[in-house]
Amino acid sequence: GLTKPWKDFDRSKVYMADLESGLHYLLRVELASHKILEGSELTTLKDFVTVLAKLFPGQQPVVKLLETLQEWLVSLPLDKIPYDAILDLVNNKMRISGMFLTNRIEWVGCQGSQPQYRGYPCSLWTLFHTLMVHAVTRPEMQILPGFDNSPQMVLQAIRRYIQHFFGCRECAQHFEEMAKESMDKVATLDDAILWLWRKHNDVNSRLAGAPSEDPMFPKVAWPTPDHCPRCHEEIQGLHTWKEEEVLAFLKSYYSVDNISFRYSE
Template sequence: MKVTCSRRSVEAPAGAAAPAVRVPESLLLPENITRSKPSMGHVRTISGIFLPNHIKWVGCQGSRPELRGYTCSLWKLFHTLTVEAGTHPKALDDTGFEGDPQAVLQAIRSYIHTFFGCKECGEHFEEMAKESMDSVKTPDQAILWLWQKHNLVNSRLAGHLSEDPRFPKVPWPTPDLCPACHEETKGLDSWDEGQVLLFLKRHYSGNNLDHTYAAALGGAGEGGGPAETSEREGGRAFPQKPGDQGSRSLRPPSVQPPRPGLSEGPHLRQDRAGVPGRREAEAATPFLGSGFSSLDMSLCVVLYVASSLFLMLMFFFFRVRSKRRTVRHRHPAV
């Protein structure tokens, strides 16, 4: 991987399979990164960052490798950021963005404009931002704004080649997932935005995140299990189809937290009772989770081997010594 600025470039370690990434030099200036000195150290060591040869998605794995994945994970991240900013307003204290309801949306906008690989997608998002982002006056409005635009994007991409047939792009949340979010007005289906806001805050809250794969020994996400296919493109949940073997929750069924107000659809019931999901959760649990670290286990192995060698040496020592005594008794000195 090669990171190139206007006047400098650094190479990643050999063997890193990744395209060149162009970063504007202005982004590396201290005032445009952060006020924290430790973070500046990460910028100086950017040459050690590279992409792996194999990417295994967990919560955003599609029915084919080229579907969902990166774009799905971005939408999930964006929704989570808007919800966290709305529910934890003090998180932006001392950042220069406190009290700004558009802070997260503007950061998302800048990221898509600067780094997102799909130029056409970035232009569409910029058009939506110019059209109505200025109308966002509260953190709750920011949450709903991103939700509305995500549904708009999915409506535009419905039937596109990028759509995963197992995760169709439909208005979300669906009626079976959040019945209270839908209402009829003169025979037409419409949204109850108050209920949608409550649902989004529950669905993307920190308490609803699963960290099973984030804390696994040997690297996060490695050896990740199958996709959490109850979440469709962009972090949007979609009812699980009967017999869909890829649809399993990332959270072990035994520790699924209660989700008040959410519909108990078949996808949730199967998540809690599915044996395959439980097996994968158990497989993801670290073997040393009973209080022993890898160093402790290494010491135990070393001590075990050393003890075995010592016992073997003592055995041969006494065996040879006993044989010598037997020979001396049979042939006494004259």
């Protein structure tokens, strides 16, 4: 494909354009290969959309769409749903007012130096970290049914989304192995944020130098000392993370206040 013109962006920000392009891709492309949703796939989709409806830090029309989709999915008395019905709702064929999701792909913080790099998988990580941080920092979430401060709710919804739907099947398998090993032991919301951060760094380190690595965005232990000097420490010449600082950094980096709406519709 053609390389799009480069967009200037700030590496210390999260871009709504990435989150919305990612949601568009998830709902209109990734799910589209599942013609009928039933059984554990349907349960997984309902739970993931519930998490999105409660925690996606979006503009009103997007949040309205996610809430409408969630209410519709949970209220349907069917055990099978054709994907086309979901698409009709996402495309707002019912003309419900005030509801809209872009159908453009506009990668910003997730743009690659070539079209085969970055994009959707980058936006999915960004979405997961954002949802996880929001589960912790938005106090109203804790009083909603099913959001009883349980760190497992969001983590397990992410895990099962990847397992059932993520188009990169090899990635899904790797992620499931990591989840099996230690996800069940995560006991607090802060631990859940750090678990996802740690596993993402494990993936970065495994993929460093792989053909999928964009040479302009080398896989590194993140956040780098440029991003967060206080997150790093050397003890007797060995690098260590200062996890309380990392946690504080993640809570601020993935917070609502750090989302830029530049390039989004």
